[in-house]
Amino acid sequence: MFAAHENVKNSILEAIIDSAYEWIVVVDKEGIIQYMNRTYAEFLGENIHSVTGRHVCDVIENTRMHKVVESGVPEIADLQYIRGNYMIANRIPVKVDDEVIGAVGTVIFRDTGQWKKMNSHIKSLLHELEFYKKDWHEKNGAKYSLQDLEGRSEKMVHLKGQVKKAASSDLPVLISGESGTGKELIAHSIHQLSERSGKPFIKVNCGAIPETLFESELFGYEEGAFTGAKKGGKAGKFGLADGGTIFLDEIGDLPSHMQIKLLRVLQEKEIETIGSTVSRKVDVRIIAATNRPLQQMIVQRQFREDLYYRINVIPLNVPPLRDRKEDIPGLVAKLLDKITSRSGKRIIGVENDVMNWFLSHQWPGNIRELENVLEAASHFSPGEIILADFVPGISHERVTAVSGEKSLKEILQETEEKVLRDTLRDCSFDKKKAASLLGIGKTVLYEKIKKYNIQEV
Structure with a gap:
């Protein structure tokens, strides 16, 4: 009589679980499926009896149930892609005497029609998010962050600390180091960590611009300023960087006449486009980088001493490999x-x-x-x-x-x-x-x- 009563209770419990809005799966400590409710098995195209005893990875795509068993850390409201649909999954480790013996996973849904509507909405939002992320990266210009700066050596830990301190200020930074050490990555990281991270990051390679085009590239020009000038004029790098950061890479290659103009921008915080008689205020943070010995270039009169002290307020040195x-x-x-x-x-x-x-x-x-x-x-x-x-x-x-x-x-x-x-x-x-x-x-x-x-x- 007691056994019959227990069988009825188990049947009722199983019927409730099978008709639940959630899909349910239970695995042991080896990641082997011990139970899956009927609605989940049907969605996966599996027989409810044949899934028992199989590894969860062989039945559910992109599953992390076995990972939760290994880590013992629950994962709540995780987005999971199953059979062309985005699902919201919860994965909870099961413990006995502080030992993980398995895990219970649930996938949340309502009914097929509501889920399809919700799934389409999620896909639409994800596509929209990707579009805005791409647009932001194109406008922002900064691709790297401090996480991209690999290194756990004492020198790199010290450098990362300096980068964080430099990012919190608005002072000019001079990054020095040999070619190939990652100076540009440092500049990107400073911008990304700064309060200007939502504004443009504009890079200028001073060694790649012809000397005759430097002024128009940096400060821009007005329409009709010279023969061949574009209709409507052109914004210079400083104008594009307004509110953000300008990265002057290989600043040791900056021509002498442009060193004077750059010094004025740093002192007056304003630029004058070619063909204009009116100066324009700009709010730009300067980050410069060089692999050349600027102090030696000062002695040789190849680089202005006053400009050097203006850009070298926060010096950072990237160690060679x-x-x-x-x-x-x-x-x-x-x-x-x-x-x-x-x-x-x-x-x-x-x-x-x-x-x-x-x-x-x-x-x-x-x-x-x-x-x-x-x-x-x-x-x-x-x-x-x-x-x-x-x-x-x-x-x-x-x-x-x-x-x-x-x-x-x-x-x-x-x-x-x-x-x-x-x-x-x-x-x-x-x-x-x-x-x-x-x-x-x-x-x-x-x-x-x-x-x-x-x-x-």
Whole structure:
């Protein structure tokens, strides 16, 4: 009689759960499904009896139930994409005597019609959000934040602290450091952390603008100011940056006559466009960067001393990579993520010999050189792990070492030639076998042999 009463209670409880508005799934500590209500199974196109005993990842796409079991941390109102729809999921770990023994997951919905309406609304809002995010990034100009600044060494922790302090003020900042150390990233981070983050971030590469165009680029011009001037005139970089930040990269390349004009902008906080007789007030924060010795340039009369002291109110020095080699493993992981997401090729790491070489190399081209080397190596590596044979600079047979001055194209060509020569040598110059190992056709192999003038020895 008691057993019959319990069976009735269980049947009623199961009927209630199956007819609930929420979809419910229960997993054990291994992530194996122990229970799923009927409405959830039907939505997934599964039989309610066949899902029991299967791993939750094999049944529910994008699930995190097994992750909640591992972490023991509940996840509430998380947006989950299932079978073309956005769902709102709750995942709660189940504990007995403080030990996680499983997890209960619920997916919230009302009825099919209401859910479709809600799902369409969410999709519309997400598309709208992406549009506004893209528009904001295009107008703002700053792409990087402090999170992109990789490094846990003492020097980098100190630098990050200085960046935060610099961001809280409105004073000019001068970032110095060797080429390829990440000075631009520092400038972006300062702007993103500052109260000007919602305003424009305008970059000016002082080494890339022809001297005759500097004034019009920085301050703009009025319509008819000179022959060829655009109708309606043109806003200069300072005008575009009003209210925000202007980043003067490679400021050591600024021509002498423009140094005087920049000094006036810093002193008077106003600009005068070419062809105009009226000055205009601007509210712009200056961040400058250089890899040149400005103090030595002052002695040589190549850079104005008064301008130097105006821009060097908050000095920041970015250490070269050779002085913070403990950051290299983290940088390698981060750069590989960036490279593989761009190329689509799966590379998960480097072998120990490669990492040892990375840690012993002096990196004259700093992070830019490291990225170029990794990009070349990932391009030629046949597997998921980068091997020493495919890393430019490691082989003793190579005559010239990779430097930060070399372009990615040069690095790729040098590595390609080395791989071709090594493969042909290992195959005793059997071209058919070499082409097969390299995964290219014989015609392509012959063209490359001719290109690099590789001869059988």
